[in-house]
Amino acid sequence: MEMITSAQNSKVKNANKLKKKRDRDKTGQALIEGYHLIEEAYQSTVKIKQLFVVDVERLDEELMTYAEEVFEINLKVAESLSGTVTPQGFFAVIEKPVPETTQAKQVLLVDCIQDPGNLGTLIRTADAAGLDLIVLEKGTADPYQDKVLRASQGSVFHIPIITQELSEFIDHFEGNVYGTALENALPYQQIPSQDNFALLLGNEGEGVNADLLNKTTQNLTIPIYGKAESLNVAIAGSIVMYHLKG
Amino acid sequence: MEMITSAQNSKVKNANKLKKKRDRDKTGQALIEGYHLIEEAYQSTVKIKQLFVVDVERLDEELMTYAEEVFEINLKVAESLSGTVTPQGFFAVIEKPVPETTQAKQVLLVDCIQDPGNLGTLIRTADAAGLDLIVLEKGTADPYQDKVLRASQGSVFHIPIITQELSEFIDHFEGNVYGTALENALPYQQIPSQDNFALLLGNEGEGVNADLLNKTTQNLTIPIYGKAESLNVAIAGSIVMYHLKG
Known part of the structure; x- marks a missing residue:
């Protein structure tokens, strides 16, 4: 697994851009953070383009196979990606699901x-x-x-x-x-x-x-x-x- | 009205201490911030020990008379007292109301x-x-x-x-x-x-x-x-x- 140690890495920079609505709208992608949220995305078969993870040991096999790319990151990179004060060190770039137009009641x-x-x-x-x-x-x-x-x-x-x-x-x-x-x-x-x-x-x-x-x-x-x-x-x-x- | 220009002023320091629960418990006082909250305290006849205000023009006459002490402060002092990123510049030290023990239903x-x-x-x-x-x-x-x-x-x-x-x-x-x-x-x-x-x-x-x-x-x-x-x-x-x- 490739290791990323700089917040200047292009994949990390692209992920960070997704904090802006304009870039989310343009790419149809979003950056999500934390074990619970990523698990929910996976369970809901949301497409995961990239996973960025500090503690590779905690990474579920299935999830790792499911994601298109997986990168190990260090704490510095995690801090640059995180929206929280105490990052869990687990991030994903996902494709925003496009809702089917159903007859909602x-x-x-x-x-x-x-x-x-x-x-x-x-x-x-x-x-x-x-x-x-x-x-x-x-x-x-x-x-x-x-x-x-x-x-x-x-x-x-x-x-x-x-x-x-x-x-x-x-x-x-x-x-x-x-x-x-x-x-x-x-x-x-x-x-x-x-x-x-x-x-x-x-x-x-x-x-x-x-x-x-x-x-x-x-x-x-x-x-x-x-x-x-x-x-x-x-x-x-x-x-x-x-x-x-x- | 006395003007306070330093966050090291003893009244300001005492007000700032009230951000800690221990000091609120010890003194029975609390620090509150913002026009709406101070107005609510006044309407509920909560005792106001001190008012600290940046924009004296906005200060209501009745509220000014009601408070035991009123101080004009500058933005620097307001920032030291504030819990928000954009302080309204209006603070009060109040006595925490002691609830009457009623037969609650x-x-x-x-x-x-x-x-x-x-x-x-x-x-x-x-x-x-x-x-x-x-x-x-x-x-x-x-x-x-x-x-x-x-x-x-x-x-x-x-x-x-x-x-x-x-x-x-x-x-x-x-x-x-x-x-x-x-x-x-x-x-x-x-x-x-x-x-x-x-x-x-x-x-x-x-x-x-x-x-x-x-x-x-x-x-x-x-x-x-x-x-x-x-x-x-x-x-x-x-x-x-x-x-x-x-």
Whole structure:
């Protein structure tokens, strides 16, 4: 196995470029980090172009065969690739899976959520709740950004995620579309659980775009019984997702 | 108004010490940061010992009168006090409120949650859901740590939070106690909403302590319909809290 000892190595430099969304979009690839996430990618038959690993002993045989190329790296190279303070020393360049366009019945619509932790957590909950599809409006955080990947705990490989104009998606969706809003909205508990729905969540500060809220079947709110002004968007989305599932 | 231009000033040094839990415990004080959080503390009549402010123009008259001491600081001092990359330049040393021991009916029990974002988000949701009390097991993150404060969005001032042995609390609580667990647990949807409950949440990695799970009325689980292994603890806790509220 080839050993890479310099962060200036061209493979490492290419991997590092994938920290930028522009380069991920251009190449269709992404850099992922950590044993759990790489294992999830492998289990989900995501194509692994390169593995970079400090502790070769920990490397699973099957995974090593599965990857197109495997490189041993030292700690210095690991630090240059890592997005964390204490790198596990295990990285992969993957091909971002291209979701099949299916007839989705339970969909999460995301209108420009910015915080990577919120987006990652929502992807994880949507996966747990068994939703079919996540649609992101342009301007939403990128699911292949490292903080989103980390918060999603690998769910980014389990559920199809596409970017599309939400207004167009809503026009063609055959099912109820529920927006989330603070005004002109029904307490979510008044809506029954159902098999066919889209749930629309908005930006942390500004909520859902008003034009989109006008296109929904019904807008929902989560009652505040105490003195908090609002709920975190990932929390609010998760409460309503599980409520709609029943 | 006195101007402080050095991070070596004794008032600033004392404020900075409050970033350590040990010093918060010893003095009963805490350092809080940002306009929103300080406004929340003021609205909740939390005692403000000192205000440190860069932009004196933005300072509210009433708040200025309310605080025992007010100091103008420069950006250098603000940077030394701040826990963020882009400080708002507004800090307060407060006296941590001592919660009155009331007969609480809706309680969140927290067994050693470590992540400050998770704890802060749970405090915010417990406040929103109108719970009466939060009880932390020793070893849980400190609610007056800056990342917890930030995630709680001021809810730390709205709801009483105490530290107590959970096993002792459960022994004396008159109401149903629900643990959260992956095994030997009922899907949470099978439990009706109710007026008198305690919800017990565990550590991110290890879950709730087994001895505590043995003491509950019933342990609950959130069904996973997709391929995610689990839910984030703040998400799981929030789903069940709102479910129990009805």
